[in-house]
Amino acid sequence: xxxxxxxxxxxxxxxxxxxxxxxxxxxxxxxxxxxxxxxxxxxxxxxxxxxxxxxxxxxxxxxxxxxxxxxxxxxxxxxxxxxxxxxxxxxxxxxxxxxxxxxxxxxxxxxxxxxxxxxxxxxxxxxxxxxxxxxxxxxxxxxxxxxxxxxxxxxxxxxxxxxxxxxxxxxxxxxxxxxxxxxxxxxxxxxxxxxxxxxxxxxxxxxxxxxxxxxxxxxxxxxxxxxxxxxxxxxxxxxxxxxxxxxxxxxxxxxxxxxxxxxxxxxxxxxxxxxxxxxxxxxxxxxxxxxxxxxxxxxxxxxxxxxxxxxxxxxxxxxxxxxxxxxxxxxxxxxxxxxxxxxxxxxxxxxxxxxxxxxxxxxxxxxxxxxxxxxxxxxxxxxxxxxxxxxxxxxxxxxxxxxxxxxxxxxxxxxxxx
Numbered sequence: 001x002x003x004x005x006x007x008x009x010x011x012x013x014x015x016x017x018x019x020x021x022x023x024x025x026x027x028x029x030x031x032x033x034x035x036x037x038x039x040x041x042x043x044x045x046x047x048x049x050x051x052x053x054x055x056x057x058x059x060x061x062x063x064x065x066x067x068x069x070x071x072x073x074x075x076x077x078x079x080x081x082x083x084x085x086x087x088x089x090x091x092x093x094x095x096x097x098x099x100x101x102x103x104x105x106x107x108x109x110x111x112x113x114x115x116x117x118x119x120x121x122x123x124x125x126x127x128x129x130x131x132x133x134x135x136x137x138x139x140x141x142x143x144x145x146x147x148x149x150x151x152x153x154x155x156x157x158x159x160x161x162x163x164x165x166x167x168x169x170x171x172x173x174x175x176x177x178x179x180x181x182x183x184x185x186x187x188x189x190x191x192x193x194x195x196x197x198x199x200x201x202x203x204x205x206x207x208x209x210x211x212x213x214x215x216x217x218x219x220x221x222x223x224x225x226x227x228x229x230x231x232x233x234x235x236x237x238x239x240x241x242x243x244x245x246x247x248x249x250x251x252x253x254x255x256x257x258x259x260x261x262x263x264x265x266x267x268x269x270x271x272x273x274x275x276x277x278x279x280x281x282x283x284x285x286x287x288x289x290x291x292x293x294x295x296x297x298x299x300x301x302x303x304x305x306x307x308x309x310x311x312x313x314x315x316x317x318x319x320x321x322x323x324x325x326x327x328x329x330x331x332x333x334x335x336x337x338x339x340x341x342x343x344x345x346x347x348x349x350x351x352x353x354x355x356x357x358x359x360x361x362x363x364x365x366x367x368x369x370x371x372x373x374x375x376x377x378x379x380x381x382x383x384x385x386x387x388x389x390x391x392x393x394x395x396x397x398x399x400x401x402x403x404x405x406x407x408x409x410x411x412x413x414x415x416x417x418x
Contacts, residue, residue, distance in 0.1 A: 016186040017339065021066070028070040029139075031055040032077030036162025039082035039342050045164040048157055052142075052187035057195055059120055071120030075113030083109070083153065101308040112151060118143035134188055135209050142184035150354055154407050166220035169227075176409035182216055237396065240273030240281040242266050262300035266314070274308045279338075280393050283314035285403050291334060292318045301364045306340030311393045315402065318347070320383075328383040333400040335391040343392065347385025351403040388415035 031054035037047030052203070055074050059067045079220035087105050090096040096104055123141040126133060146157055152252050159168050171179055188207055244265050245255075256265045270281045290297040305312050318330040331348040391398040407411060 018257055020125040023071055024066075024070060027054040027058040027075045028074040032074040033081055035074075035157075035160075036078050036081035038163075042163035044165075045161050048160050048183050049186050050186065050190065052138075053191045053194070054394055055116075055120070056138075056191040056234070059124065062124070062197075064121055064124060065122045067124045068117050072113050072119035074120075075116040076109060078116065079109045079112040079155075082155075085113070088356070104231065108152070112155065115145055115149045115155065118149070134192070135185060139184040140182040143177050143181050146180050153404075154409075156180060156409060158409065159407075165216060166226050169220040169223035170216050172223075176232075176413065182213070182371070185212065196298040217224070235395070238277045238279050240268045240276070240278030242271065242273070242283045244269070244286065245286075246286045248264060257302045259319065261294060261297045263304070264289065267301075270304075270310065270312065271308060274310045278310060280311040280313070280396075283312070285315040285331075289314060291316045292332075294363045302336060302342070304339035304340075305336045305338065305412065310335045311338050311399065313391065313398070318345075329381070331402055332385070333391075335393075335398075337393070337398070344389055344400075346389045346400040346402075347390075348382065348402040348405065349385040350408060350411060351382050351384060352404050388418060 031051050034047040034054070035051035037044035037051075055070065058070045062070065086108055087101055090101050090104055101136075119141050122144065123138055126132065126137045126141065130137070142157070146155060156176070158168065158171070158176060158193075161179060161183075167182070168179060213316075236312075238343060244307075244350075255261060256339065258264050259268070273281050291301055303310075313335045315331070315333050318332050319327050320330070331351075333346045334342065336343045337343050342362045388399065391400055397417065399412075399417075401412065
């Protein structure tokens with residue numbers, strides 16, 4: 001008799017009562033909650049390094065069906081906790097409210113929960129049908145699913161580690177998914193040490209695992225110290241951030257009382273930031289500015305920026321005619337230098353699926369025409385930009401990315417000049 005049931009060597013499965021399965025279900029849910037911590041707050045990064053241990057305990061000796069259910073429970077708690085903001089997202093993007101909003105949010109969470117559920121199935125199958133060490137199988141399973149499972153918003157483990165600077169340094173050499181593998185490796189090692197002592201914790205497996213972890217974190221300590229010494233000699237730049245607390249919208253919203261298109265409240269805030277020494281000011285992606293399609297607004301912006309002697313980066317919407325009947329809109333970032341000259345435009349490339357375009361439908365002309373004819377303005381489509389650009393502010397190279405794009409580590413890395 002074990003802690004969670006009776007183990008049978010005959011079929012290599014656990015016979016359990018509903019009570020014991022409930023305990024395993026609770027363990028899986030605890031694991032999901034732990035993994036969500038780093039996505040909720042940067043200082044809670046440690047949750048990912050132990051989150052899979054309760055899940056590994058829960059699925060031990062479980063059938064494929066029960067392993068899937070436990071993985072699903074893990075995923076539901078993870079995404080319920082880590083992506084509660086999806087409710088507000090649907091309200092802002094699609095204007096869904098009440099039961100409609102909750103239903104679509106629930107559908108999103110159920111879909112996302114398939115990631116760990118299918119990952120657990122893959123791991124269980126590999127463990128039972130290969131002779132490869134679990135120290136290799138579990139990291140492979142985690143990286144495979146967290147890197148390739150199709151999702152509207154990515155869920156990479158490494159994204160929860162921005163507060164653990166030592167851990168992220170070696171990503172320079174091994175890529176953005178290597179940290180996911182290290183996190184998975186630490187989890188399975190701790191699981192073996194604490195709850196599976198005497199099994200597979202000997203010989204070359206232990207030596208290789210210890211060497212990998214020592215090399216990873218040893219380099220992290222060295223690289224972080226070197227980086228801190230290097231940047232301590234850099235010239236600092238005072239950057240101002242404007243936040244008018246507006247609800248993001250693609251519509252031409254009304255301006256604040258006392259202001260206008262040519263002199264919006266953001267420009268007033270920019271003037272105050274400049275008086276405090278800001279050399280570069282950034283406006284948020286929020287509302288239509290009118291800079292692109294209103295010549296008097298463009299002239300006013302350039303004049304104000306030149307008078308303030310400050311670099312400015314802001315977002316606006318651009319509309320280009322494709323034909324007499326149709327036009328395409330682009331979400332773009334614009335930079336004006338301190339002389340009031342426009343030095344660059346960047347069109348957003350990564351668009352939000354089902355919000356700014358519909359996969360397949362938007363890329364296949366006859367499907368797009370049919371859907372537009374049937375649903376009218378439902379698509380709310382935004383055009384895709386051609387490629388990354390670089391803005392220059394003094395000695396700085398700035399890679400402009402718009403909102404959603406920053407969620408894709410490979411996309412961000414490829415946008416940075418080599």
